[in-house]
Amino acid sequence: MNKKQKDCGTVMLNLKQTAKFLKKHDNYIILTHASPDGDTLGSAYALYYGLNEIGKNASVICPDVIPSKYNYFARKTDHVARENATVIAVDVADQRLLGDLQEEFGNDIDLNIDHHISNTKFAKNLYLDANASATAECIFELLMQMKVNINNITAKAIYTGIATDTGCFKYSNVTAKTHSIISMLYEYDLNAPEINRIMFDTKSKKLLELERMVLDSAEYHFDDKCILLTVTAEMQEKTGCSGTDLEGIAVISRSVEGVKAGVTIKQNGADSFKVSVRTYNPLCASDICKKLGGGGHNAAAGASVKGSLAEVKEKILKAVYENMEEAYAGASVNK
Amino acid sequence: MNKKQKDCGTVMLNLKQTAKFLKKHDNYIILTHASPDGDTLGSAYALYYGLNEIGKNASVICPDVIPSKYNYFARKTDHVARENATVIAVDVADQRLLGDLQEEFGNDIDLNIDHHISNTKFAKNLYLDANASATAECIFELLMQMKVNINNITAKAIYTGIATDTGCFKYSNVTAKTHSIISMLYEYDLNAPEINRIMFDTKSKKLLELERMVLDSAEYHFDDKCILLTVTAEMQEKTGCSGTDLEGIAVISRSVEGVKAGVTIKQNGADSFKVSVRTYNPLCASDICKKLGGGGHNAAAGASVKGSLAEVKEKILKAVYENMEEAYAGASVNK
Numbered sequence A, B: 001m002n003k004k005q006k007d008c009g010t011v012m013l014n015l016k017q018t019a020k021f022l023k024k025h026d027n028y029i030i031l032t033h034a035s036p037d038g039d040t041l042g043s044a045y046a047l048y049y050g051l052n053e054i055g056k057n058a059s060v061i062c063p064d065v066i067p068s069k070y071n072y073f074a075r076k077t078d079h080v081a082r083e084n085a086t087v088i089a090v091d092v093a094d095q096r097l098l099g100d101l102q103e104e105f106g107n108d109i110d111l112n113i114d115h116h117i118s119n120t121k122f123a124k125n126l127y128l129d130a131n132a133s134a135t136a137e138c139i140f141e142l143l144m145q146m147k148v149n150i151n152n153i154t155a156k157a158i159y160t161g162i163a164t165d166t167g168c169f170k171y172s173n174v175t176a177k178t179h180s181i182i183s184m185l186y187e188y189d190l191n192a193p194e195i196n197r198i199m200f201d202t203k204s205k206k207l208l209e210l211e212r213m214v215l216d217s218a219e220y221h222f223d224d225k226c227i228l229l230t231v232t233a234e235m236q237e238k239t240g241c242s243g244t245d246l247e248g249i250a251v252i253s254r255s256v257e258g259v260k261a262g263v264t265i266k267q268n269g270a271d272s273f274k275v276s277v278r279t280y281n282p283l284c285a286s287d288i289c290k291k292l293g294g295g296g297h298n299a300a301a302g303a304s305v306k307g308s309l310a311e312v313k314e315k316i317l318k319a320v321y322e323n324m325e326e327a328y329a330g331a332s333v334n335k
Helices: A015-024 A038-053 A095-105 A135-145 A152-165 A176-185 A192-200 A205-216 A233-239 A243-253 A285-291 A309-328 B015-024 B038-053 B095-105 B135-145 B152-165 B176-185 B192-200 B205-216 B233-239 B243-253 B285-291 B309-328
Strands: A027-031 A057-061 A086-090 A111-114 A125-128 A219-221 A226-231 A261-269 A272-279 A300-306 B027-031 B057-061 B086-090 B111-114 B125-128 B219-221 B226-231 B261-269 B272-279 B300-306
Touching: A015 A111, A015 A125, A015 A135, A027 A038, A027 A095, A038 A057, A038 A086, A038 A135, A038 A152, A086 A095, A111 A135, A135 A152, A135 A176, A152 A176, A152 A192, A176 B176, A205 A226, A205 A233, A205 A243, A205 B205, A219 A309, A226 A243, A226 A309, A233 A261, A243 A261, A243 A272, A261 A309, A272 A285, A272 A309, A285 A300, A285 A309, A300 A309, B015 B111, B015 B125, B015 B135, B027 B038, B027 B095, B038 B057, B038 B086, B038 B135, B038 B152, B086 B095, B111 B135, B135 B152, B135 B176, B152 B176, B152 B192, B205 B226, B205 B233, B205 B243, B219 B309, B226 B243, B226 B309, B233 B261, B243 B261, B243 B272, B261 B309, B272 B285, B272 B309, B285 B300, B285 B309, B300 B309
Parallel strands: A027 A057, A027 A086, A086 A111, A111 A125, A226 A261, B027 B057, B027 B086, B086 B111, B111 B125, B226 B261
Antiparallel strands: A219 A226, A261 A272, A272 A300, B219 B226, B261 B272, B272 B300
């Protein structure tokens, strides 16, 4: 935890108390996290439209430029003066995620609305529902609790938050309540197929070009149980892809039938690579990455590895091989 | 319509009447369509398990081999003798879709349960809900109407049918009711994330290899508004991909940002190609394919084109160009 962060004194609010808090004040600044995604933006704007509906002034501030693909709900909001404003953060698990806004607002968040179990409790008040699939699910419930009228655009923002944080309802964070909320949102003029097309079925030409190069780089090892995909600095330069563009590559590595360890190697310096590992039982991504000086979850982990690409590959293959030996030792699993 | 098919005399049943029909008889043969997908199989097995629950004998018969990925709900069923059986078809819009079972059963279906508006009414009785996202949605409602106990495996089968026919809730056939039903299914031991992984996030090594080759073939035209993807006979031979393996390729062609016409060219003979066109407004796939001697819907159409690959590409580009000229003529659309 960052030294600047408070680790005590956060008041935990329940749904009713949070709704009451939101009704009490009149001028709000709503903050999203940096590198904004569909959930932080959907949550911020849904809350913004909801507060507008009951006559509150509100302003959404994002530490980074909002990608234009969110333009169907993200608009320029009013200016709310800092002095009299109540500051709300949405979907921000740690104040460091506020990016460029951390210095100004980090220790001065009046209310944080979040769904991450890992929330570091840096705000004065926190509404945390770790069972919610997305923060947008929390916002929907708050607006319901406040009996705020939901508009079509509010519905689009909430839908976007939930759909993007669940991989369009594919992941393990989805619950009966998630689908029940979405069912209610379908009563609005949602145009969900168009939202889904923009969010899930649109790829930039440069990303397609990068995927082509990455597939060209595919190497299979250990009887096709391990795949290595490589994103060199040259590929990034040639295609102009970087940062979030590269997030989808690790997904490819775990989608190949029969593969138990999908490894993506991204170059981020002359002799420096970021390694992402995705595994299926009985292999363990966390164990593999620990051997490489990194760590993470059982099914998804990472490490930073130094050396030439050939050296890095050798280190990775050794770590994967060791984990396979451990995992399959004496087990009845089909090697 | 096939000459053998009846085009009259089909009795249209409502939900209540269909439930009554299913309770009345004791021995059922349930037929799926050929080239079985998640909906026809999910519907057949959900109905099978439901009928079992209320003491009926039932057998599921599929005209083709059931892919092993459906093994989590598709099992060997009992044998039901043809003589005394009531024959039900599920998700079968036309008797020709029964494949090898058409000759034996085509004119002898007692009840058809379907959601295709294009249903040719070939069965003696038909329960058709064209607003249902999937036939599995109809089966769920029928089991509810019959007050049949739903088991975990029944829930998995219904979930699979709905999820696969809606592209995991992405498409325009999804309604509020769809999500409401899924919400109810989440009360069972569904393990939806694992189902979704098998259905949506698993690719064979050979398909990944084909995708690599197809991306290598990508050609952009008309200021990147048109993409041509080619699947040659050689690519199919080298990778071992054919038939349903190739279905996903057209999806790539329509997912590239800025592309208004995505064209996939599949070789199916020495000088013979199957062309699939996907368009966005203001272009029209149907108009483009008509120029090539084919047809289809506004956003998705196809044609068979003869000639060398170079000749076929030239014909396609001419058709796309003409459609662009028509579409953008005098319009305020940004070219």
